[in-house]
Amino acid sequence: MPILEVKDIRKSFGKLEVLKGVSLSVEPLEVIAVIGPSGSGKSTFLRCLNKLETVDSGSILLDGEYLAENAVYKPEKELRPMLKKMGMVFQQFNLFPHKSVLENIIEAPVCVNGETKTEAIKNAEMLLAEVGLSEKINSYPCELSGGQQQRVAIARALAMKPEIMLFDEPTSALDPELTGEVLKVIKELAQKNMTMIIVTHEMNFAREVANRVVFMDNGNIIADDTPENIFSEAVDTPRIKAFLSKFEG
Amino acid sequence: MFMSVTASLAEGFLMTLKIFALTLLFALPLGLIISFGSMSKITVIKWIVKAFVWIIRGTPLMLQLIIIYYGPGLAGEWARHMSPEQFAAMAAPVRSVVSWFATWNVFDRFVAVMVAFSVNYACYFSEIFRGGIEGIPKGQYEAGFVLGMTKSQVFFKIVLPQVIKRIIPPMSNEIITLVKDTSLARVIAVYEVIWSAQVYIKRGGLIWPLFYTGAFYLIFSGFLTILFGYIEKKLDYYHS
Numbered sequence: 001m002p003i004l005e006v007k008d009i010r011k012s013f014g015k016l017e018v019l020k021g022v023s024l025s026v027e028p029l030e031v032i033a034v035i036g037p038s039g040s041g042k043s044t045f046l047r048c049l050n051k052l053e054t055v056d057s058g059s060i061l062l063d064g065e066y067l068a069e070n071a072v073y074k075p076e077k078e079l080r081p082m083l084k085k086m087g088m089v090f091q092q093f094n095l096f097p098h099k100s101v102l103e104n105i106i107e108a109p110v111c112v113n114g115e116t117k118t119e120a121i122k123n124a125e126m127l128l129a130e131v132g133l134s135e136k137i138n139s140y141p142c143e144l145s146g147g148q149q150q151r152v153a154i155a156r157a158l159a160m161k162p163e164i165m166l167f168d169e170p171t172s173a174l175d176p177e178l179t180g181e182v183l184k185v186i187k188e189l190a191q192k193n194m195t196m197i198i199v200t201h202e203m204n205f206a207r208e209v210a211n212r213v214v215f216m217d218n219g220n221i222i223a224d225d226t227p228e229n230i231f232s233e234a235v236d237t238p239r240i241k242a243f244l245s246k247f248e249g
Numbered sequence: 250m251f252m253s254v255t256a257s258l259a260e261g262f263l264m265t266l267k268i269f270a271l272t273l274l275f276a277l278p279l280g281l282i283i284s285f286g287s288m289s290k291i292t293v294i295k296w297i298v299k300a301f302v303w304i305i306r307g308t309p310l311m312l313q314l315i316i317i318y319y320g321p322g323l324a325g326e327w328a329r330h331m332s333p334e335q336f337a338a339m340a341a342p343v344r345s346v347v348s349w350f351a352t353w354n355v356f357d358r359f360v361a362v363m364v365a366f367s368v369n370y371a372c373y374f375s376e377i378f379r380g381g382i383e384g385i386p387k388g389q390y391e392a393g394f395v396l397g398m399t400k401s402q403v404f405f406k407i408v409l410p411q412v413i414k415r416i417i418p419p420m421s422n423e424i425i426t427l428v429k430d431t432s433l434a435r436v437i438a439v440y441e442v443i444w445s446a447q448v449y450i451k452r453g454g455l456i457w458p459l460f461y462t463g464a465f466y467l468i469f470s471g472f473l474t475i476l477f478g479y480i481e482k483k484l485d486y487y488h489s
């Protein structure tokens with residue numbers, strides 16, 4: 001059974017139709033890279049999945065349960081427990097600046113999931129070790145580099161024990177020398193069998209980590225295939241060829 | 250002489266402090282509520298609140314004090330002295346309003362002061378709150394939302410603590426202004442520190458107690474300046 005199913009969703013901002021009927025089915029353990037030119041609707045698509053944007057039409061199912069059926073969302077109360085099954089990592093990290101690294105990570109597990117503080121702290125320490133930031137546990141976000149902040153943001157999302165992780169251009173706001181450390185963490189997550197959807201401009205990363213690549217253009221998915229096929233010389237869609245050629249050399 | 254003047258000014262200053270403290274107590278939460286109104290997605294509410302804030306900020310506090318103190322009494326007088334024919338000529342809903350007016354009397358002076366000060370300062374605070382709240386990036390709300398927090402959890406745990414840090418400088422400005430504005434209470438004969446000093450002029454032509462009141466204001470606003478400096482430093486542990 002697919003963990004996440006998106007059926008024909010549409011989204012407009014004013015007169016501009018950003019998503020023109022997008023469908024996607026995500027099986028457990030899949031790592032899907034969503035690539036495509038700027039303005040193709042990748043981020044909007046991702047943000048529609050957890051209701052950061054509301055769709056104008058179409059349906060979204062999580063674990064076989066309707067999150068939105070024909071653009072009608074579940075009431076807030078039923079929606080919230082469903083949404084927290086999806087962890088999200090933002091381009092701009094969005095850490096809480098007034099909270100320490102530890103507080104950032106334990107806030108939601110304690111106040112949303114009702115974990116005890118001891119339990120949450122133990123889990124946070126483990127997650128920080130995984131992302132290689134154990135020594136920063138008491139630092140504040142402003143004391144960290146962008147790459148470190150993004151790794152904390154990943155740990156914060158994981159602390160909610162999500163079933164699927166959504167990454168919205170996780171390295172686009174980073175200096176090139178810092179993207180590696182974040183991509184490494186995401187790669188390790190893939191090895192630990194986390195289901196993920198990653199919107200990214202890192203083609204090499206997509207090729208290496210994803211087991212499925214979705215190419216979006218102008219509000220549509222125009223290709224959905226294995227990385228081997230998408231990145232092969234033989235790809236016969238001129239739009240993809242033109243896009244990928246920009247990343248060569 | 251000096252000691253007795255000090256004692257009576259201190260007594261007057263106690264009223265000053267009372268107006269100051271109670272105004273803060275009422276105006277801070279009320280200001281937060283008004284700021285929500287001025288950011289409301291419901292256009293009608295938003296514009297009504299904005300118009301109200303405009304009226305309160307656009308007219309002198311002294312005038313508001315006078316209207317709130319005398320207004321209800323005047324309305325009551327007017328309603329009670331209305332001729333029966335005049336009363337009968339009015340539509341039923343208007344009649345019930347007028348008979349309600351007829352029960353009105355002049356406010357207690359101190360109550361009038363508290364209403365005028367609280368509403369006036371709430372409007373100024375609301376604009377400071379609004380600026381602070383609107384300055385919090387959208388990403389903070391989104392991060393809370395995707396972690397499953399409710400709207401009020403996001404507001405009280407994520408947004409408000411950051412708003413407080415941002416608004417401390419304009420807030421301290423406004424609060425120090427309030428210290429001095431309390432002297433306006435004397436226009437409706439509430440005995441605060443300046444009134445206590447004026448008593449000496451009227452009684453014996455003694456003018457220096459009036460100058461001396463300045464020392465009370467200076468000491469208190471100096472204390473507040475130090476306090477806000479301390480809070481600002483305390484919140485300086487992070488930058489956004």
